[in-house]
Amino acid sequence: MGESKTNIIEKARPFSVEMFPPRTSEGMSKLDSVVRVLQRFQPEYLSVTYGAGGATKQGTRDLVRSFLERGINAVPHLSFGGTTDEEMRMILDEYREFGVGRLVVLRGDMPSGIGSLAQQPHASDLVQFIRAETGEHFHIDVACYPETHPESKSVITDIHYFKKKVKAGANSAITQYFYNVDAYFEFISQCQKEDIDVPIVPGIMPITNKASLIKFSSVCGAEIPRWLKKRLETFENNNDDLCKYGVEVVSRMCEKLFEGGAPGLHFYSMNRSGPLIAIIENLGLSAVSPQYNLENF
Numbered sequence: 562m563g564e565s566k567t568n569i570i571e572k573a574r575p576f577s578v579e580m581f582p583p584r585t586s587e588g589m590s591k592l593d594s595v596v597r598v599l600q601r602f603q604p605e606y607l608s609v610t611y612g613a614g615g616a617t618k619q620g621t622r623d624l625v626r627s628f629l630e631r632g633i634n635a636v637p638h639l640s641f642g643g644t645t646d647e648e649m650r651m652i653l654d655e656y657r658e659f660g661v662g663r664l665v666v667l668r669g670d671m672p673s674g675i676g677s678l679a680q681q682p683h684a685s686d687l688v689q690f691i692r693a694e695t696g697e698h699f700h701i702d703v704a705c706y707p708e709t710h711p712e713s714k715s716v717i718t719d720i721h722y723f724k725k726k727v728k729a730g731a732n733s734a735i736t737q738y739f740y741n742v743d744a745y746f747e748f749i750s751q752c753q754k755e756d757i758d759v760p761i762v763p764g765i766m767p768i769t770n771k772a773s774l775i776k777f778s779s780v781c782g783a784e785i786p787r788w789l790k791k792r793l794e795t796f797e798n799n800n801d802d803l804c805k806y807g808v809e810v811v812s813r814m815c816e817k818l819f820e821g822g823a824p825g826l827h828f829y830s831m832n833r834s835g836p837l838i839a840i841i842e843n844l845g846l847s848a849v850s851p852q853y854n855l856e857n858f
């Protein structure tokens with residue numbers, strides 16, 4: 562492939578990466594090295610998750626601020642959780658002062674013991690609040706679910722509430738992760754029928770550990786197809802080989818998503834760079850990096 566063609570493809574393939582705020586200094590220095598490596602690949606932005614229960618509220622703010630100070634386009638996730646309207650106004654003001662221009666707005670998941678999800682305002686309420694308070698200042702992303710949110714009674718109600726977030730003022734959406742490409746394209750076609758016309762960016766989870774992937778997926782409603790689960794079982798005692806296989810499978814999936822017209826990719830990094838960078842390289846998303854060695858991670 563000629564260099565000019567590579568550049569054209571890269572321009573049409575934006576990607577972003579999601580991080581969580583580490584709780585220890587060791588976690589922070591590990592994250593630092595992940596960010597340094599990622600910067601070479603010029604992601605569109607780095608988003609920072611938010612613990613609606615309070616544990617990582619300050620961590621999100623601090624990490625966003627430190628990213629911005631380093632010239633990184635940082636995008637905070639934000640939920641109402643137990644936050645009052647007044648507190649939310651202060652958070653939004655502060656983010657505007659920092660120079661934040663984009664938010665990922667969610668209902669959030671509350672840690673057990675903090676409060677009932679039934680009492681939490683929906684993401685659409687916060688989108689509406691932000692638009693009322695700050696006009697068009699922020700580009701707002703919301704979440705959506707190609708395999709249906711686990712609390713939803715049906716696909717139809719789930720898409721109905723997704724549309725409500727868009728009507729409230731969301732500019733684009735990021736999906737829950739999935740390993741079934743057809744689920745994404747079927748979801749896109751359902752959304753088009755409902756006149757939901759915002760870009761819907763697939764969320765991509767690199768495969769790095771079978772047990773944690775299965776546990777996490779059962780909670781968030783992402784399905785691991787039987788063929789994939791069975792294949793992952795064959796790497797029971799060799800996590801390095803599992804990661805390499807995961808890179809291969811996820812790279813192929815991303816390629817199909819781009820071929821089918823996905824407007825970009827949003828990677829759930831879990832603060833790890835090895836398999837993620839290998840996928841980014843396989844997809845040719847970087848113009849600047851030398852081949853990256855997965856063994857380093």
Ligand code: FAD
Nearest residue numbers: 610611638667668669670683684704710713719722735737
């Ligand atoms: P909502 O859009 O509020 O939807 C939640 C459920 O309620 C759905 O079943 C929906 O169909 C239904 N619903 C929506 N509106 C209404 C309504 N008006 N009346 C009745 N039912 C309604 N969690 C975190 O805690 N922190 C994070 O940083 C975080 N980041 C995420 C990033 C992405 C890209 C994604 C996909 C998820 C993220 N999550 C995060 C997880 C997310 O908080 C959960 O999936 C949560 O359960 C739902 O959030 P939501 O914003 O989609 O909620």
